[in-house]
Amino acid sequence: MRDYSPLQVCRRNYILSIIRSIYALYGFEPLETPALETRATLTGKYGQEGEQLIFNVLKSGNFLGEMAAAISPTDYRKLKPLISDKGLRYDLTVPLMRYVAAHQHQICFPFRRYQVQPVWRADRPQKGRYREFLQCDADIIGSPSVLCEAEILKLIYDISSRLRLENFCIKINHRGVLSAITDPEKETLFCTIVDKLEKVGFQQVMTALQEADFSGATIASFSLLQNFKGNNAERLIQLQTAIGHTDQGSKAINILTNILAHTHMLGLPEGGCVIEPTLARGLNYYTGLVMELTIANSLVGSLGGGGRYANLGNLFGATELVGVGFSFGIDRLYDIMEAQNLFQGIPTFSTEVLLTNIEENGATQLLHLLCQLRLHGFQSELYPQQVKIKKQLTYAHKKNIPFVIIPEQAVSVHHCYILKNMQTGVQNRYSWSELCDALRTALAARC
Structure with missing residues (x-):
């Protein structure tokens, strides 16, 4: 959690002005939600590792009483609900779906919203990883059409281009690609392990899969996906050979093919996004397309991510309310733009x-x-x-x-x-x- 100097604020506002202008150009409306959410809202959506990073807020007053006296302070999983019933928001997507579920009868669907607010994660601070950071989300709620995915991808490309980012790459995949090569009961664990690929490397992921008792066929298939080369058309052919015989794989390939065709019609250049068959995105709620914005040869990590989610609304009583969206991380964008000297020529004075x-x-x-x-x-x-x-x-x-x-x-x-x-x-x-x-x-x- 950091202070920002006047110069940094000016530069961050420059980034935000471009993102907001393009969000508005695409018809997205602004929304804001509270910093605090109930534990019931936050838990059960991010996976085991994500839930450990939620900042929990203590209850007011004498919250322990006699019930907590019988529980060992070291058993934090049982103690936590007794001493805390709220937490700082972990992302903006879950609060969005909580809001949509509560106002579904007043909202005009499809609901196109953007949100620019800070989120908090109790992570170990390091370069590109902060405990408080600003997210800029754009989501389309209420439509299953893959035209929505295509629009989101073109939006990512337009913002990255307007910011003049160098060597950026929009990676895409479909969760069905990974579902096709693993046991359905272990799919969540599989995606959690594979999501660490960029961070820990291929060999450590392979070791983790072996230690988690994944089958030899699953591990071999993952290794095959990792070695796919060529352009999107060539990778689709390789995917067809590898997983096209499965229901999940065939559906995923068709969706990826349609999305790429739609992005081309929207003006996304050839190679504007790249199929990365091992891209997982670790959050539990993704069910379809997943996407990520990265910079080649950068140690910062992804500059943003997102995807399609089909079941998140069910957790708030809004059944069959699907959505797709993307989130930019302003702090990582700032770091990359500073490293690439992209703030040159941008006015940083407030007094003229x-x-x-x-x-x-x-x-x-x-x-x-x-x-x-x-x-x-x-x-x-x-x-x-x-x-x-x-x-x-x-x-x-x-x-x-x-x-x-x-x-x-x-x-x-x-x-x-x-x-x-x-x-x-x-x-x-x-x-x-x-x-x-x-x-x-x-x-x-x-x-």
Whole structure:
């Protein structure tokens, strides 16, 4: 959980402005949900490993009483429900489905919503992995059509392109591909282990599968999927050979084929997304397409992920309410953009012009001039003390304020003003009637 400097906030807001604008372009509406959710809402959706990362919030008052006295403090699984009935949200998808279930009779379906809010996970902090991070979700609820998947994939591509990300890759798979090679009763465990592939490597995943007593056929099939090469068309042929004879495999291949055809019609270029047959996404609620945004040769991990979920609504009393969505992780996006020097040329100043304060007894006139600048739409501030001009220029330089106004002689809208460009050092003299036009032109030239 970190503080963000003004510079970091400006850069994060730049990322968010692009994401929000494209979400709106695609017809998504904003939604917000509380930071706290009940344990009943949070538990049973993320798998065993995910549930261990939920931040639980203690009950108020004397919550232990006689019931807890009989339970060993080391038996945390039994103790936890007694001392905590709420937790910080783990993601935005589960709260979304809780909201949709509660308001399903007022919502117009398909419901296209986006949500930009922080989530919390009690994880071990490291590069690209934080305990508090900002997620930007876009979901379509209430339609089983694979056109929704295609739109989400094109949305991911458009945002990544607008952010000018280098070497990004949108990986896709279908849970049916993995279902086709494993025992249905062990599918969740299989996906949990396979989801660690990028983190721990192929050999450790193979070892984990063996230790979990998966069959030799399942392990061999996974190894075969891992070695698939070529473009999407070639990989679909390889999938057809490997799992096309199974019901799950045949269905998954048909869905992947249709989604790719739809993305092509939407303008996604060839290779804009890549079939990765071992992509699992560890969350329990995914049932169909899964997707992930990554950067080649990066140690940060995925920049976002998502997929199709068909049964999550059932847990909240909204039966047969399907959904598909994707979530960008702003903190990892920031790290990658910083590493790729993609913030160059992005305005990071909040003040556009500094009005200097060098004349004694001129406060009344300076404040009047300050009001006039703001009325004309300029983000302005007045240096509050009467000090040497060098100190005020140093202040403007440190704050990255692009322009400084230095009034000449008595302050009045009828007198002249020096407008100094802090980047070039060039300064020109203007009357008040000329000053606003000159400043507006100069600011536009920086954009």
